[in-house]
Amino acid sequence: MSQWKQILMRVASNADDRFDKLKYRLRQRLGNLGPVMILPYRGFGNANEIYLKGRVLKDKGIVAAGDNDTVWQNLLSTYKRFASVEIPGVRVEATFAGVTQEVITDVEGYFEVRFRPQEPLPPTRAWHTIELRLLDEIYEGQGDIRASGTILTPNAGSQFGIISDVDDTILQTNATSLMKAAKLTFLNNSRTRLAFEGVAAFYRALQSGPDSSLFNPLFFVSSSSWNLYDLLVDFCIVQGIPKGPFLLRDLGIDREQFIKSTHHNHKFDKIKLILNTCEGLPFILIGDSGQHDPEIYLQVIQEFPGRILAVYIRDVSQDIRDSSVQKIILQAKQLGVEMLLVPDTVVAAKHAASKGYIDPEILPDIRAEKVEDQQAPSDLEQIIGTDSEQKTE
Template identity: 50%
Template sequence: MIKVKTGVRLGLIRSIMIMPYIGFGNDKEIYFLVRVLKDRNIGNAQGEDGAWHNFKKMYKRFSSWKIPNVKVKAVFQGSEQIAITDEEGYAEFHIPIPEGFRPTQNWEIVQLELIDKVRPRQGKVTAFNKIFMPLNHLEYGIISDIDDTIVPTGATRLWEMLKTTFFGNAYSRIPFPGVAAFYKALEKGRDDIKSNPLFYVSSSPWNLYDFLMEFMDVHQIPKGPLMLRDIGLSRDHLIAGSHFDHKLTQVEKIFSFFSDIPFILIGDSGQHDPEIYLQVIKDFPGRVKMIYIRDVKADRIQQVEDIRLEMKQLGVSMLLVKDTMEAARHALSKGWILDQDLKDIGISKQEDEQSG
């Protein structure tokens, strides 16, 4: 691969961008990642975009020119920290909470700036990132898979997954009916305040981050930090590990970061989410409130049932559901969402089915 300096000299790298990934904080620190790249100039999707147009945008995402070994400065509430990008262009930040700072809103802002000069006449390269900060009225957290949990992708069928990934866009990818309304209800909980944090953990690569964020925005799915996976050999060598190891590591990182709240875990039966969540129950006893698994793979019924029984012995229930309403009705029966929200989920599910 051509080195960055050569790319600059040949005029192949004309502008630089900082790609921020939504982070989260507790009473001790905030945590987030950024990536420094050649500016891909992808732009937002349009509903009328065709397959070839979508493919060209996706190609840009996966052919990103990473900028290694450069300094990025982050400023949060007056505190500064500088991190150096690794060989894949990533930089990781753990910024201590400034003394006396108390969040008054769920989302705080971090200012970002590239310190090093990569190309002549570069100018200032800046960005900002959003950080989820918990307030006092958290009831529980929600951790959800994405592929075949929120949106059908055919993740267990390679060609179908590649086709939907590379030739679709945020408008053409349609979530399972009722998902957005259900996640909004969980976000509000019983106190009707949008404060319960949502985290999305997936084995999709970081290259799809902006695509997935746009997808959530288009379909009004509540925003939250995305914990994705690198397709290079850095960032903890995640590509060398399995789907299981990656997701387990990320889920347990969230559990450790927010150590004083229980979690509802949502996944599907197709890619070993039940096995991953079983291990979480064992590693964090008493912390899992409920597990909802979307049934997408018939040949794993017995395996999933065996895991459900083992979870039950450990004091945690797992519900295998065919659609969103099953999970929503159960959540209402447990007092985790409001009566009106169940009605809204039902209406939303019908509208989604009609429009889909």
């Protein structure tokens, strides 16, 4: 990076931080900060250390999505998510297993807590709870503001882990098309956005393992903004996709680049963090061919030899991209890892069953769930256009 570009990045980052602080002080002076909420994101860890990220925000009253929400209701909810009001420089108290620590939110309202358990975690328990409490008074009469966060740890019943992409892997987004991706983000909600057929049953099968009695931890890594966290969690609940931590991206301006991390670097770094945290546990990686998942997963295979059992890449791209993916598949094979470019969930599930990753008796359930969800487009969607170019199952 040139010296001038570095200078511009620092200036932009400093200006962004100052603008955030100015907005906060103005709202504070006008008495427009309440109500406030603590939003914990699902965390993860191991027997030695656990980690949780969260944010303190003005509570804008985003209500749970409904089946009959209008386009305008969805637009309003999306606007509220992205026009978040962060609460910087306030103290949050975190308590886990009788141990308490204080952390302070950064300029964008984020905080992170890390605990080293003094006692062994229950060997058969996957999810653990962290209690959070806001220590500072932000507006008059705010009362006691608390929240409970959850932490996922592999346990004695974990045979392998699963790391999944989100966009165009479990959720139809058309991420390679800016207009289509924007349409799906802004005009739909967690109940009207479409999952790829069979995904929920396949992920449940992977989580429970070959004899349907295990608990294999599932992680979601995406370049989507943290502002969409609640929508993605609700989407998985509605679709019956198993619970897991989401590792999303902060889209703010960094001192080194306009976006704090690139798509490639963000996903690779988060996957690396998961593998280092779940030390010794092998993983299955699931993504799509639309962006850079094959390239990222090949880099993971190279850096973590022997840790990747298989890679499933959903084919959502055009033929010219498929030829590039096939070259990456050959490189992965030379490293001893099967990377499959699959047209649908059933093909991936059949391979997983043949390798002993899932119970073969679950295959009929996955096939049965693979029913295309035909939904009439809304009036605004018809104006923008429908999705006809993307490969589907």
